[in-house]
Amino acid sequence: MATIDQSLFYSTSPQMSAVERVVEHFQELLLQRKIRPGDLLPSESVLAKRLGVSRGSLREAMKVLSALGLVEIKRGNGTYVCHDLGRGLLDPFLLRLNLLGYGIEQLMEFRMLIEMDVVRSILKHPNPEGLCGMATSLEHMAALNPAHAESAWELDMAFHHAMAQASGNVLIQQLYTSLLRFFEPMIQKTYQVPGNREMALQLHQAIYDALVAGDEQAATQAVANAIDGWIKGGE
Amino acid sequence: MATIDQSLFYSTSPQMSAVERVVEHFQELLLQRKIRPGDLLPSESVLAKRLGVSRGSLREAMKVLSALGLVEIKRGNGTYVCHDLGRGLLDPFLLRLNLLGYGIEQLMEFRMLIEMDVVRSILKHPNPEGLCGMATSLEHMAALNPAHAESAWELDMAFHHAMAQASGNVLIQQLYTSLLRFFEPMIQKTYQVPGNREMALQLHQAIYDALVAGDEQAATQAVANAIDGWIKGGE
DNA sequence: TATGCTTCAAACATCAGACGTCTGATGTTT
DNA sequence: AAACATCAGACGTCTGATGTTTGAAGCATA
Numbered sequence: 001m002a003t004i005d006q007s008l009f010y011s012t013s014p015q016m017s018a019v020e021r022v023v024e025h026f027q028e029l030l031l032q033r034k035i036r037p038g039d040l041l042p043s044e045s046v047l048a049k050r051l052g053v054s055r056g057s058l059r060e061a062m063k064v065l066s067a068l069g070l071v072e073i074k075r076g077n078g079t080y081v082c083h084d085l086g087r088g089l090l091d092p093f094l095l096r097l098n099l100l101g102y103g104i105e106q107l108m109e110f111r112m113l114i115e116m117d118v119v120r121s122i123l124k125h126p127n128p129e130g131l132c133g134m135a136t137s138l139e140h141m142a143a144l145n146p147a148h149a150e151s152a153w154e155l156d157m158a159f160h161h162a163m164a165q166a167s168g169n170v171l172i173q174q175l176y177t178s179l180l181r182f183f184e185p186m187i188q189k190t191y192q193v194p195g196n197r198e199m200a201l202q203l204h205q206a207i208y209d210a211l212v213a214g215d216e217q218a219a220t221q222a223v224a225n226a227i228d229g230w231i232k233g234g235e
Numbered sequence: 236m237a238t239i240d241q242s243l244f245y246s247t248s249p250q251m252s253a254v255e256r257v258v259e260h261f262q263e264l265l266l267q268r269k270i271r272p273g274d275l276l277p278s279e280s281v282l283a284k285r286l287g288v289s290r291g292s293l294r295e296a297m298k299v300l301s302a303l304g305l306v307e308i309k310r311g312n313g314t315y316v317c318h319d320l321g322r323g324l325l326d327p328f329l330l331r332l333n334l335l336g337y338g339i340e341q342l343m344e345f346r347m348l349i350e351m352d353v354v355r356s357i358l359k360h361p362n363p364e365g366l367c368g369m370a371t372s373l374e375h376m377a378a379l380n381p382a383h384a385e386s387a388w389e390l391d392m393a394f395h396h397a398m399a400q401a402s403g404n405v406l407i408q409q410l411y412t413s414l415l416r417f418f419e420p421m422i423q424k425t426y427q428v429p430g431n432r433e434m435a436l437q438l439h440q441a442i443y444d445a446l447v448a449g450d451e452q453a454a455t456q457a458v459a460n461a462i463d464g465w466i467k468g469g470e
Numbered sequence: 471t472a473t474g475c476t477t478c479a480a481a482c483a484t485c486a487g488a489c490g491t492c493t494g495a496t497g498t499t500t
Numbered sequence: 501a502a503a504c505a506t507c508a509g510a511c512g513t514c515t516g517a518t519g520t521t522t523g524a525a526g527c528a529t530a
Contacts, residue, residue: 018512056513076521171344313493475529478525480521494509
């Protein structure tokens with residue numbers, strides 16, 4: 001299997017600094033499974049002495065590993081290898097999406113492509129639990145009292161998360177989940193417009209129906225309709 | 236537009252630490268375009284004094300921003316806002332993919348889904364320059380002397396990178412480019428097997444032909460064939 | 471016994487200061 | 501003009517000390 005051999009840093013120095021060495025050292029340990037999720041690392045002082053660097057340098061390395069989601073630093077307690085290495089996988093990615101100032105059109109198109117991949121993945125190897133979750137959130141949405149529909153957006157998110165769960169491919173699942181977190185504020189905003197709830201329900205139902213029918217053509221089309229409808233509803 | 240409101244750190248402290256404050260401060264400055272790509276930041280000492288933290292804490296923050304690809308630290312020179320905020324967008328993502336130990340099947344399936352998205356994106360709004368690059372790398376590959384074909388894998392990579400460039404959607408383009416970097420060692424290895432070069436040429440040619448013909452069905456099928464053929468060739 | 475409070479050691483957070491090394495620019499020599 | 505020497509400024513690293521937080525052990529009380 002391939003390894004990440006190039007530095008994650010944007011430094012121009014030809015030789016690695018102490019901090020970089022420590023960071024790569026721990027990445028290597030993780031790759032070789034010599035340290036595992038949940039493991040408690042030795043204290044900063046011990047680690048620094050053992051690796052032959054100062055505490056300051058070791059701290060810089062740990063902060064980097066923390067930002068990458070590889071370790072979790074608990075003040076006053078200790079530093080642990082992240083329990084769930086998949087969580088927030090794309091947060092740095094999405095942060096930079098914001099910064100790059102991509103147009104909303106490209107963003108929507110990207111989501112549509114990925115969401116279509118999700119339904120394809122579901123059709124290829126469906127996860128019954130996820131499909132069940134989709135049905136449940138649809139029922140709840142339908143049964144929702146229009147008078148107090150503050151939580152409707154949460155059901156919307158639940159539907160999409162269940163959809164992610166239904167996907168048999170963990171990679172596309174992670175990608176889609178992270179993407180959802182990015183769209184969450186927009187989805188929440190959508191439900192402030194009256195009438196959008198009913199529309200969302202219908203659009204989501206169409207996706208679900210196409211999935212249980214096993215119709216890829218209809219499913220991808222339903223995804224396209226849902227996103228197009230969502231964009232229109234947000235205007 | 237949505238903003239990244241949650242911390243990038245995996246810390247359990249309820250209130251932000253000094254380092255986190257500094258990191259978020261610069262993210263905010265970037266989002267508000269108060270600092271721009273290429274800008275030279277003040278020196279560490281000045282910055283630390285201005286933000287009311289020690290130089291050590293400021294350095295930890297800068298190391299994090301560097302790992303996230305937001306700033307570039309040049310030793311002996313200064314710290315700059317990254318010129319290309321899109322470069323290496325998914326490196327942390329792919330690093331963790333390695334760590335999560337996903338099976339090779341899921342990885343290949345993921346690549347296939349994304350690569351199909353790339354061709355769909357190309358068909359939707361093609362970039363002539365990228366298409367031209369694809370053609371060029373195919374010609375070079377065909378003209379390659381089988382006796383010294385050490386650089387064949389580079390032409391393979393060139394083809395895929397041109398394909399990424401041909402995609403009109405920057406997001407899928409970035410995703411695919413990062414994915415390619417991940418697969419590069421495997422692609423390189425493939426070309427050590429004799430006969431694979433000819434096969435790759437044919438499979439790539441099929442993708443290109445389908446693209447210029449504007450046939451989505453044929454293009455996605457060609458992508459599937461290429462990856463399947465590649466998997467078989469590597470065994 | 472079970473509960474609640476206190477105490478305390480360990481670990482992370484931060485700071486201040488010092489020195490090393492590298493880069494780019496300037497000046498000098500050949 | 502080209503090669504070398506020098507210098508200021510910036511990042512890299514180290515040391516040692518102090519502040520804060522956490523979790524658990526110990527103790528007192530009901």
